[in-house]
Amino acid sequence: MTGRSGDWDSVGWAGWENHADVKRCLDEGADPENWRGGRPLHRAAAFGSPEVVAELVRRVADVDASQGGGTALWEAVLCDRPDNARVLAAAGADPWRTVAGGWSPGRLSLAGPTPDLFVVPEGERGLSEAERATAQEARRLVTALGREHFDGMGLACVAGIDAEEAIRRLEATPVAGEELAELVESPYAYDLDEEMLVVGVTTVPGGCVVTQPWGYGPSQPGVLERLSAGTVCYGLYANPKSGNQGSITRDGVTEAWDLHPGGGPNPDDTPEQVLASYLYHYNAVAYACAFVGLRPTDSRSVDGRADVWVELPDRDYW
Structure with a gap:
């Protein structure tokens, strides 16, 4: 990619919905192949309007050019932008070109909210029964848990064991009454070491x-190691500074x-990933819940309405 990407300076990270602004930049010499080291069409496919996508389609050399292993159409499908995907397909983008883990944009769309997005050609492989069931459970799980989760929260999802x-395993003791109510209401009024020991x-x-709605306590290695004996845990910390951080601990050993x-797939991921x-x-x-096979029916396990609140022993969990 060549060109003066600096001509895009007036289009920020959230500016791809504004067709007039994007067109003006292009007319003034912005490179349609380069925006901050990436491809503008990919950015528009994921976050822009169909009008912006159509404008860029008319100006790029290859509508199926790759970035990070994926095409602009792949980005539109990943980000559930069906209108953008239709514009790209009409311009010649290939829905059935394999991108990652054996998946193409077209086949992946069959698992999403718009399975009729593309006409499936004769002989093209659709979803297996297992993939269809996985997609159905994902829709149920996302609906049950909702999307209103807070930055700064921590979770440990544990397969095969109950709260008791x-x-x-954690050798924790119950916490209740006025002290718990005050902590849940105003956790940051307490000493950091103190609040990190209380979990639901x-x-x-x-x-x-x-x-832990206010901290990373459940995702600490020492907590996950104890919880994962004979099973598997997925730890999550919604870091307000750097984004979601995950880890996998199996039978006391940190695997990853x-x-x-919640991020997009990598080019070398397995089909399941x-x-x-x-x-x-x-x-x-x-x-995190799905990774270890948890199937909550509502959001109380993650939104601060835990069955029981306990205090961990004061020990080093790192």
Whole structure:
């Protein structure tokens, strides 16, 4: 990609809905192939209006040019922008070009809210029964949990054990009454070390959730190691500064960390990982629950209405 991407300076991160502004920049010499080191068409496909996408389509050399392994059409499908996807397909973008994990934009769209987005050509593989069931459960789970989750919250999603067993493993003691009410109402009025020791625990279908609406307590390695004996945990901290941070702990051993649940798929992801990243795009809480097979029926396990509140022993959890 070449050109003077600086000519795009008047179009910020959220400016891709404004057709007049984008057209003016292009008319004044902005490079249609380069915006801050990336492709403007990809950005518009994910966050812009159909009019902006159409404007860029007329000016780029290849509507199916790749960025990070994906096409602009792939971005439009990932971000549930069906109108943008239709503009791109009408301009010649290929819905059935494989992008990541064996998935194409067209096949991935079959698992989303607009399964009729593209005409499926004869002989093209659709969704398997397992993939269809995964998509159906994702829609149910996202609806049950909702999307109103708070920056700064921490979770540990644990497979196969209930709240009582989680409390036993953590050697925690119940907290209740006026002290708990005050902490839940104004957690930042307390000493950091003190507030990080109080967590909520809720039994849900498939296991349990350990939660802390105000901090990273449940996602600490020492907590996850104890909870994961003989099973698997997904830890999540919604870091207000750097975004969602995930980790996987299995039978006391940390398998992966510095993950980004709710983000888009990576080019080298497995087919299952690509599908999960799409179904739970921008919903890290649902992703964490789904990863370990939890099936909560409402949001109380993650929104501060835990079954029981407990205090952890004062020890080093790092």
